[in-house]
Amino acid sequence: MRTAAEYLRSKPHARASTLAFIERRNAVVEQLKRETEAARTPTRKSIIGRFMPWFGRRA
Numbered sequence: 001m002r003t004a005a006e007y008l009r010s011k012p013h014a015r016a017s018t019l020a021f022i023e024r025r026n027a028v029v030e031q032l033k034r035e036t037e038a039a040r041t042p043t044r045k046s047i048i049g050r051f052m053p054w055f056g057r058r059a
Helices: 004-012 016-040 047-051
Strands: none
Touching: 004 016
């Protein structure tokens, strides 16, 4: 993801509104990533894996 500083390096005469949009976009993307990570339910082991751990390691 490009930051406003990277964009400004490549386009030194960039508009302030463009830089503000990039900053807002990056902030929203990070917030959504945090929310989806927090909403993800932890994976559970199956009943067989939990009560019979030796079952999956048979030859």
